[in-house]
Amino acid sequence: METSRTIVFRKPITAGAGAGARTYDSVTLREPLAGDYETAEKNAGKYGLVVALIATVSGVPIDAVDQMYGSQIEEAEDFFAVFAEGVSPTEKRSDDEMTLPLQQPVKLTEDDTGLNAASLDLSEPTNLQRRKARAAGGPFAASIALISDVAKVPRKTVRAMCARDFLTAVGYFNGFQIGRRPGSDD
Incomplete structure (x- = not known):
């Protein structure tokens, strides 16, 4: 690439x-x-x-x-x-939880702090988390706020994520927009 x-x-x-x-x-x-x-x-x-x-x-x-x-x-x-490309599959609903290993780990400091991340633990956001994130601004600012809140990492860390990792996390959250079908085991 x-x-x-x-x-x-x-x-x-x-x-x-x-x-x-x-x-x-x-x-x-x-x-x-x-x-x-x-x-x-x-x-x-x-x-x-x-x-x-x-x-x-x-x-x-x-x-x-x-x-x-x-x-x-x-x-x-x-x-x-x-x-x-390929970061947001639209045909399948996202799993309730996932660990996203970062293709490019975020290293903002030399010491072991919460600003550095090699992976993010993500889960389906609550309505409250989505509502608070929307208050951050436009779609990208809201996505940064949502990832930060759900993964419990500072926004500064999310802002330092490469596009592939960031857009994969956004795609994961978008996967909850796909409705569950009645009678399915989803």
């Missing part, structure tokens, strides 16, 4: 004015972290989520990213989509 990609612009893009103007020849993308989705969600405004995510992940100002061609934005969107 490709974990970074550089998109070279067909012609240089300049953002800013006067002495503060900078010219960019490309953007280099990497696998987003959960916190990158949250930041992009907050900054999407008039630009849209994908443009804000490109800016967040690449460090290139959003005004410059906004000048990219549509086909290049779509290339970036396709790159980001790879990290979501």
